[in-house]
Each structure stands twice: as C-alpha cells, then as structure tokens.
Amino acid sequence: MSRYIVFANRKGGCGKTTTAVNISYIFAAQNKKVLLIDLDPQAHATLSLNINPDPERPNIYHLLDKKASFKDVVQRVVPASQIISNLPNDPKQDRIKVDNLYIIPSSRNLSVVEISGPKFSGDELYLAEILHNNASEFDYVIIDPPPSVGILSVSALVAAKEAYIPMPMHFLAMEGLAEMTRLIYQINATWNPELKLYGIIPTFYNKNTRIAKEIASDIVKTFGAKSLAPPIRQNVALAEAPGHGTSIFEYAPDSIGAEDYESLANFIEAKGDNF
C-alpha cells in the first residue's frame, strides 16, 4: 500500500525541500518506487533534481487546473551522474544511483492557484482524489508543499496520511511547529481524519547549543520521545547538492548530510511498520 507523506511547515528555509528531495532519493535507491510532488511555485524540488521548471511543460499546475492528466505530468528523474559532469570527481565515493524516482514538477505558474485560492467548494480534496485514484503503483508519494497556509498546503495535508515537520531549533520555528500542529488538527477534523503527525525533524541541528537541547527536550515532553526524528546536522554539502541538480547521496555520499538523511529514512520507514 502506498504511503502518503508530507513534509510541512509554513515557515520557509527550514529544510522541507531538502528533506523531501533526499528522502525521496534514498527510498528510490532502496528499490522503492517513489513519486515526489513539487507543490511549491518556487519549484525548488524540481530544480534540485535538475529539471527545468518550464511553465509550458506539463506540471502540477496543469494537473490541478485539469488541463493535463496524471500520466501527462509524471516524469522520471534521471540521475545527475548520467547527465552532468560537474559532480566532485572523487573515485572513492560510491555514488548511489536510482532509476525509479519520479516527480510531478512545479513551475512559477502554480502561484496562480495559490493566489486565487479554491474556486469551488471541495477543491481542497482534488489533489487527494487524483493521487488516491492514480498513484497506487508507488510505494511512497512524497509531497513538498510551499511555506504558507493556502490552498496548496491544505491540499497537501488533505492528500497525505503522514505529516513530518522539519524545523530548525529556534524559538520562532517552535511557534511554527505549534501552528502546524493546529493546522494538522484542523485538517484532521474537517477534511482528512487519516492525517497524523508522525514526527518532528530537527534541521540545521547543532547539538552544542543550549536552545537546541531545550527545544528538543520541549518536543519530547510535549509530543513524546517517539515523535522526535533523528536530527539533520548543519552541513554545507546539503546546500551545495541542489546546485548540481541532485541529492546528497549522489553529490556527497560520504558527508554527514548523507549519513543523517539515511538515519531519517530509517526512522520514517520504521514508522510505517508501527502505525
């Protein structure tokens, strides 16, 4: 059965897209069939996988605007190592390659949907309906919503069953976590009773700071120990990889970023067995 995962946070720059891209990639590397849905008009997940976010090519906007079918907009991700030559040339690094990662790309024209909001009552359910009717062949459907609380984020939460909240260990990010929790509750009560908060992912983590320890302990106290995912430490390779159109596992497989995302993937995979 497909697992529908959303990495959500209305705060920008908290590592949502990096998490969505790298988790999609590692699951695909583990021979799972993965569909990544870029639901952000900034199209950063699309760019991170070396796909041109061309508004003219079939993308998520055309799907939501009913101008293209599901099959029209899904495209296979070609590993960067096969198409570009500027990855660090280190023969010791054993690059992970995938051939079953798919994406529904985004483009800037998606912002029209976000600005105009739902046209009809029930529009919030449309993405869920499409995915549940068409995406059953995928083991994982991973959604990367925009950092806002509009129709796109709501549609993502209505379509998903598992919500993970990536957040840096800052006070204002904690406020964002509380707000996301409220939103998840609201969506759970109104549209999607199957949606659950599965975990909180500390990003840009520095275990030596007092605030990181305090907020991590706050999360454990409030949500329970099993809600705290393995942290993603600050790592420059994570910021560099999208510039090379690929995941951390192709760009720098020996980095701490790759190590942390592997631990996170194990955490997420285990959650599927526990619920």
Add this chain to the structure above:
Amino acid sequence: MRERITLQDLLNQKIVHLPEDNALIEPENSNLIEVVKTVAVDKSSFIDKKMVVDDIFKKGVKLLKSEKYCCAAAFFETILSLEPEHIKAQLNLGVALYQIGEYKKALNILEKVVEQEPDNEIANCNIRTIKKDFTNF
C-alpha cells in the same frame, strides 16, 4: 528575565490540545471521512451536512464533558466553519474557551450569540459570569 515560553505555552495559545498520553495526534473522528467528503463536494446536500454537524457536535460535547477543552473547542470551531450560525456550537465554544483561559475570545463568541438571539439566557448568563469573574479585559 521572564521565563522561556515553552512549546506547550504556544500550543495553549493556539487552543491545541494534545491527547492525554502526549502521543502523536490521533484522529478523533475517523468514521466521518466519507461524510465530510460528501459535504465538501456537495454543499447542497443538507442531510449529509446535518449528519456531519450532529456527529461533530456530539463528539465536541463529549470532549467538553471529559474536560478536554482545547480539543472540544476545535470541534465546535469545525462546526462553525460548516454552519456559522450554529447557536449551540457557539455556546459550547464559549464555555470551552472560557475554561482554557481565552476569556476575550469566549466573550466575543457569546456576544455573537446575543446578537442573533438577544434573549438567549445561557449566553447572557455566561457573559455576566465572565465579566464578573474577570474584569480586567
């Protein structure tokens, strides 16, 4: 220096009530999914909508009685998103908000009831109680 604001403080501000065992959020109304979908797609379907509202209302009252005020408030707010004029949901939301210390919000919602029904005894009585107990709004 004032004490650090905790995650629980922030959740309280937003009227989010987590389950007693601090577990991750569990759906409280999983049996409603199909009906909620019907209502969402077809707002003219009066019977379905009434059924959803009644179900959510019963659950809200149950939560209120079991003193899960934040969660109850979320249920009554959900009803008001479907039926903004639902008097009983407004009255109960007022009680839930009062119980979690959201006095201004409780007062606002009860005053809305009085706007719709000036002689509503429960609303008037609760407004008097809130004003009497907490005069420093």
